[in-house]
Amino acid sequence: MRKNEPTGVEALPQALISVPGTPDDCRGRLVERDRLEWRCGDGGDPAALAQEFLTGHGVAVADLGRPARHDPDGVCGAALYLSAAAGALLAGGAPAAATPVPALPDLVVVVYTHTDRHRPPEAHQAATPAAGLGTLAGPATAARRPDPAQRWWLGRWRESWTPGQHADAVEAVRAAIGRGDVYQVNLVGHAAAPYAGDPLPALARLGALPGARYGGTLSGLDWAIGCASPETLVEVDGGRLVTRPIKGTRPATAAGRRELLASAKERAEHVMIVDLERNDLARVARTGSVRVDELFAVRRWCDLWQAESTVSAAAADGLGLAELLRAVCPGGSVTGAPKLAALDRIAALEPVGRGASMGAFGWVGSGRIDLGLTIRTAAADADRLHVWAGGGITWGSDPAAEVAEAAAKAAPVRALLAAG
Known part of the structure; x- marks a missing residue:
């Protein structure tokens, strides 16, 4: 386990924090105080490590149902990232293929504190927009900083599987469904491309x-x-737990919206995952408090329509962050049902690990948590960019359509990464 401890807050760069869920009023005056980085090979329980680390810094996460106060002068909260591989470990799932981004930790917790030196908006715009940006290191250097004068270049994407291999994996899931092994499995593909310049x-x-x-x-x-x-993935505020699973995709056209709303296959797949999420929340909720607030609402992401539901519950007495992460990770919409059986299929069929994708990423503060599921997510190592995309496979899935859907989800991300 790595624990990077800065020598002092004043020595850290005053960069704009762009972690999802960061309190708006605090973004201009946050600096990194401490961080924890952990990998699956380090051993131990990442959920327990995260809770212990945060509690040690005064972030109240041991009882999420208890009111907690945000300290405007002390520790604000923390960024939290947990990989899909770490989530599978928490769930007791089969180990998946090796990650294509071994430099990326499986758990990152970055604690931020307030500083009195508030940065003006124009300084925010000039700052690199994340903690630790500009520290990507190449294989031969300990801390190579990208040259800002070097022109951005992104090379050709290379897929971890061919369209034919992806289609074969879809058929393998359909066969497993036919045998009664699973009801649904989410399959995810990966691609990587070399780059030059600053990826941040x-x-x-x-x-x-x-x-x-x-x-x-x-x-x-x-x-x-x-x-x-x-x-x-999960939001906690005032003792209320919320998850918003997304399942079902069509092009963002009038015809695509009508088709998504009318699709029996997409609705059945969606409801199956909503039931799974209800069961996940029930493990950490007050008895009888789980409810579906909204079912199959169609919303837009870039050039796609997607179906989203909202499931909520009241947190059980004494619920801590560690127990919550064990209940909801990895997310049901990116695994399948039953979850453990789906994880077995994923481990057997996906040629590379999920890396930065299909995990959790967001903000943890005292009495408040807001974690997104890392779909539509990219990662950089010293010399390559990585993207992932996939979809849920049911008995009614068409292999060619599933391959096309994954490509449609990845296209906006790839296009933006390639932009100069």
Whole structure:
């Protein structure tokens, strides 16, 4: 386990924090105080480590149902990132293929404190928009900073599987459904491209995509992630738990919207995941408090319509962050049902690990949590950018259509990363 401890708050760069869920009033005066980085190979329980680390810094996460006060002069809260691999570990799922981004930790917790030196808006615009930006290191250097004068270049994307292999995996899931092994499995593909220049502005641009409720960035030595996710994994405020699963996609046209609303296949897939999310919340909720507030609402993300539901519940007495993460990770909409059986299929069929995608990313403060699911997410290591995309497979899935849907989800992310 790595724990990076800065020598002092005053020595840290005064960069604009762009982590999703950061309190708006605090963004201009936050600096990193401490961080925890952990990888699955380090051993231990990442959920417990995160709670212990945050509690040690005075962030009240041991009882999420208890009112807590935001300290405007002390510790504000923390960025939290948890990978899909760490989530599968928490759930007891089968180990998946190796990550294509080994520099990226599986758990990152970055604690921020307030400083009196508030930065004006024009300084925010000039600042690099994440903690630790500009510290990506190359293989031969300990801390290579990208040359801002070097022109941005992004090379050709190389897929982790061909369209034919993707279609074969869809058929393998359909066969497993036919045997009764699973009801639904989410399959995810990966692609990587070499780059030159500074990847951090490109990753930061993802947060401006329409519908990116969890748009933001986070980085460390040799790695960075950029997120444009519209999906809430879990939100906690005033003791109320909320999750907003997204399942069902069509082109953002009038005909696409009508088709999505009329699709029995998409609705059945969606309701199955809503039931799974209801069960996940029930594990950490007061008895009888789980409810579906909204079902199959069609909303837009970039050039796509997507179906979203809202499920909520009252937090059980004494619910802590660790127990909450164990209940909701990995997210049901990116695994399938039953969750453990779906994780077994994922481990068997996906050729590379999910890296930065399909995990959790957002903000944790005293009495308040807002974590997005890292769909529509990209990562950078020292020399490549990485993206992931996929979709839920049911008995009614058409392999060619599933391959096309994954490409449609990845297209806006790839286009923005390539922009100069």
